[in-house]
Amino acid sequence: MTVFLIFFPLLVSLFIFLVRPAQAKTIAFAASVVELLATLYITTQFSKNELFQFVLDVPWIQSLGLNFAVGIDGISLVLVLLTTLLVPGIILSTRNKQFAKPHTFYGLVLMMEMALVGVFVALDGLLFYLFWEIALIPIYFICLIWGGEDRGRITLKFFIYTLAGSLFMLIGLVYLYLATPGEHTFALAALYEAGxxxxxxxxxxxxxxxxxxxxxxMPVFPFHTWQPDTYTVAPTQGTMLLSGIMLKMGIYGVIRWLIPMVPAGVAAWGPTAIIISVIGIVYGSCIAIVQKDFKRLIAYSSVAHVGLIAAGTFTLSVVGLQGAMIQMVSHGIVVFGMFYIVDVVAERTKTRTLDSLGGIRNVAPIFATVFVIVMLGSVALPLTSGFVGEFLLINSIFQYQYVLGAIAGLTIILGAVYMLRTFQKSMSGEVNNVTAGFADLTTEEKWVLYPVVVLIILIGIYPAPLLELSEPAVTNLLKVYSNLSASVK
Structure with missing residues (x-):
């Protein structure tokens, strides 16, 4: 089943690329739904323990000690669920959009899904790196071909940034590979032992x-400078892929590969990572407050939210890592909904400038109501998905160091400031020449946004199923880390 999750979207994407069917969107959407159903089936068959399941481990390039090794534990499954849940929504969100070369666009989306799933299930270091790099290719072309103004320069900056980071990771993996005892191998367990x-x-x-x-x-401060421009210039679906799923690769890498692999390094430098992540929370929030472009505002808010997830992760507590897991899901759902709302506004009004909007709730009450619910999920109102994750994360940081916890807690206050300001400027007041003809949600748009609203409320009221999926794997990972860091001391 794990192999199916990887290769099914790849095969469909290759079919779309080569055959160029007229119904490329329908085929891609159907394939993404099949992928989601397969993931739900795996979830029903998943045993809630810390062990990897649905494992395939076969020799691939034996001279390099490289195996095609994939498997799923609770940490992987939560992120595979998020990926396969959002991709159908991303394809559906294209509504009646007409893309040049639609077969290329939808083929790239499915290829991106394949690479993302591969990152989350890889149990071999080099295989993880290959999927990590493959994920960069489709999103680069999505942004370059269908992006906005000045997309060439901005997309090149994004590509260079992420490629440079990947090369650092490759150097680290090769260093560990050469340190593996006996015949060198990239196997996860062997790299853990070597590190x-x-x-x-x-x-x-x-x-x-x-x-x-x-x-x-992720990105976190000060490694974030590629993000706001790329999120803004990318087509909406590209931004959804980047913010909703791709940035979770960074958090997952920390949890799966960094923490258990170099415990002494994490113990020494983790506090530094927490400090820069907390700085990023305040920085991203303050920059978001002064933004006039709706889409750019959401981009900077993402810097703040991811900073909180990163800080909670490095507290190395069950509460922090569980908060990171559920907040990754919540952030993915909320930011998907928010960027779609921005897309609807921009399509209706031909502008994303907040000062040009106003009074939309008077002419589109359903749209305004949906916006309120997604916004409340973003600012972590109780009984929304955002509250569960942010409460756990802030709690973990406060237990780690109360001053840092107090500063990190500003994310809720500052988030309320920029989101309520956004609502006031776009939805409240009287209609003007730009918004007077704003139409309410169509049936197709409801199909995209209503599931987002349901998930935000459902996870906020009953987060237990997600937390129970990841808890055994998180607990086991931290138990291993604690034993190792204690032995080092």
Missing amino acids: QALSPGEQGFVFWLMFVAFAIK
Whole structure:
């Protein structure tokens, strides 16, 4: 089943590329739904323990010690669920959009899904790196071909940033590969063993090689400078892929690869990572407050939200990692909904400038209501999905260091400031020449946004199923880390 999740969207994408069917969107959507159903089936068959399941481990390039090794545990499954849940929504969100070369666009989306799933299920270091790099290719072309003004320069900056980070990670993986005992191998367990056997200084070296790659992908301050421009210029569906799923690759890399692999390095440099993540929370929020472009505002808000997830992750507590897991899901759903709302506004009014809007709730009450619910999920109102994750994350940071916890908690206050300001400028007041003809949600748009609203409320009221999926794997990972860091001391 794990192999099916990887290769099914790849095969469909190749079919779309080569055959160029007239109904490329329908085929891509149907394939993404099949992928989601397969993931739901795996979830029903999944045993809630810390062990990897649905494992395939076969020799691939034996001379390099490379195996095609994939498998799923609770941490992987939560992110595979998020990926396969959002991709059908992303395809559906194209509504009646007419893309030049639609077969290329939808083929790239499915190829992106394949690479993302591969990242989350890879149990071999080089295989993880290959999927990580493959994920960059389709999103680069999506942004370059269908992006907005000045997309060439901005997309090149994004490509160089992320490629440079990936090369740092490759150096780290090769360093660990050469340190594996006996015949060298990239197997996850062997890389864990090799990393844990390194001296504290070497572990610190590997920590920074890997962390820079993950920090760029998230991105966290000060590795974020590619993000606002790329999110703004990318087509809406590209921004959804980047913000809703792709940035989770960085957090996942920290949890799966960094923490258990170099425990002494994490113990030495984790506090630094927390500090820069907390700085990013305040920085991203403050920059979001002064934005006039709706889409750019959401881009900077993402910097703040991811900073909180990263800070909670590095507290190395069950509460922090569980908060990170559920907040990754919540952020993916909320930011998907928010960027779609921006797309609807821009399509109706031909502008994203907040000062040009106003009074939309008077002519589109359903749209305004949906916006309110998604907004409340973003600002972590109780009984929304955002509250569960942010409460756990802020709690973990506060237990780690109460001053940092208090600063991180500003994300809720500052988030309320920029989101309520956005609502006031776009939805409240009287209609003007730009918004007077604003139509309410169509049936197709409801099919995209209503599931987002339901998930925000459902996860906020009953988050237990998601938390129970990841808890055994998270607990086991931290138990291994605690034992190793204690032995180092």
